Amino acid sequence: MNKMIINRLIEVRKAYGLSGYAFAKKLNIPQPTYLRYETGEQKLSGKLIEALVVHCNVNAYWLFTGEGNMFIDPENNSWNRQNDILVEEKLLSFGKRLSLLQAHHNFLDREMAKLLKISEKSYLSLIVGNTKPDIDVLNQIKRNFKISIDYLLYGDDSIDDENC
Numbered sequence: 656m657n658k659m660i661i662n663r664l665i666e667v668r669k670a671y672g673l674s675g676y677a678f679a680k681k682l683n684i685p686q687p688t689y690l691r692y693e694t695g696e697q698k699l700s701g702k703l704i705e706a707l708v709v710h711c712n713v714n715a716y717w718l719f720t721g722e723g724n725m726f727i728d729p730e731n732n733s734w735n736r737q738n739d740i741l742v743e744e745k746l747l748s749f750g751k752r753l754s755l756l757q758a759h760h761n762f763l764d765r766e767m768a769k770l771l772k773i774s775e776k777s778y779l780s781l782i783v784g785n786t787k788p789d790i791d792v793l794n795q796i797k798r799n800f801k802i803s804i805d806y807l808l809y810g811d812d813s814i815d816d817e818n819c
Contacts, residue, residue, distance in 0.1 A: 660790065661695050663718055667711060667725065668693075682706040701749075701787025704808065719793065719804045750782045752807060756800060771795045 668678040679689035684706060691697035707713040708727075717723045757767050768778035771792050780786045788796075793804055 657790070657794070658695070659721060660699065660718065661693060663721060663725075664699070664707075665693055667707065667713055667718075670725065671711070682710055699790035701789060704790070705787070708808075715808055716803070716805050719790075719797070749788055749807065750784045753796070754782050756796070756802065760800075770799045 668675065671678060671681070673681065675690050675693060676686045679686040682689065682703070684703065688697065689703075692699055692703060704715060704718070707718065708715055712726045712728075714724055714727045717725050753767075757764075762770070764778055764782075765775050768775040771778060772795055773781075773792060777786070781788060781792065788807070793807060796802060796807060797804060
């Protein structure tokens with residue numbers, strides 16, 4: 656796991672002035688699970704990323720890259736991540752955006768799975784929305800396609816050359 660992302664996760668918790676237990680409670684995830692995230696024993700999950708965005712207004716782009724502001728000001732949200740549909744609904748559309756990305760590049764399912772370093776079955780599960788992406792999948796997509804993580808998680812479901 657990327658040590659820098661773990662450090663940013665800890666930085667968010669400390670910005671709230673909370674213990675690991677209290678922060679896990681705020682995020683509505685089990686404390687042992689949260690502690691495994693902080694120690695790097697467990698990969699950051701889509702559920703954790705979603706909780707950080709929804710409950711703490713964490714800027715997902717900052718979480719992955721360290722660039723920009725740690726928090727998104729809900730009053731001045733230039734990405735409109737909560738404009739007409741909820742964050743959860745946008746995250747559920749991840750599979751649709753991934754499928755559009757695949758079609759844009761004319762890749763087969765097995766080719767996409769290989770690029771993402773996951774099984775074809777896991778890839779198909781992402782496409783149909785049965786599983787949420789973890790941090791490794793998001794990073795592989797970003798590396799292979801040079802695409803915005805904010806678009807991947809909360810995009811407008813359209814692919815153009817700017818988003819690929």
